[in-house]
Amino acid sequence: MDAETRALGFEHALRRAGIRITRQRAALLRVLASAEDHPDATQLFQRATEAGAGVSLATVYRTLSALEAQGVVLKVEFAGEPARFEPADGKHHDHMIDVETGEVTEFVSDRIERLQAEIAAELGYEIVRHRLELYVRRKT
Template identity: 45%
Template sequence: MPSEDTELKKAGLRVTLPRLKILQILEAGIEDHLSAEDIYQQLRDSGDDVGIATVYRVLTQFEAAGIIIRHNFANGAAVYELDRGGHHDHMVCTDSGAVTEFHSDEIEQLQEQIAADHGYQLVGHNLVLYVKPLK
């Protein structure tokens, strides 16, 4: 696995302490989908002096460089995840806000077929299922 320095340089970004710290939090994988506020709080909890404006600026740079993907689920603030390649979809619990990633070959094939039935070739999509626990 490449180091954070290598990842930043490969993305054309200068290696700075705030960028390294934020990338380390995202790569730690404790949570897959973090808001800017979540990242800021983790930085504060670990004693790092990085402001919230810096967190937002770095996340914007990471998104532009293709390091992360931003999601705007209907339940609140934007959340970010590392772009690890490969496609997956999301389920968002309307009660807790928990985000679950999933992949279904059947859904992927059905979407391609629907596009073809309408005279199109599917080039990308974003599927989010909003769910609540079964009672």
């Protein structure tokens, strides 16, 4: 999905929640929609400010909370890191977090998915949803 379509989806979600779309909030939504990483609220605030949005940090937090409540943004919390956000419209993926740089890499592994399903089945369960986070360090 392109950033403009995603930003419009965010706007519709906020309107459903009864939140007015101000010029500042629309700029914030465009910044969030075009993010290719997993920004935290402070990073989104900085990016929106650099884009001339003039949005407050409190508005960023309220907007993210409303988007999460509407199910269009996922809040991901990695150990020892501030909460980060990503659009909920993507396909399932897992995360690798570099413990030295904080860089987050998304990945998909059919082998891991099959193995998790097999283990759950062996124990008499089926997976409803899951998150896999690998905390990694580059080999030297």
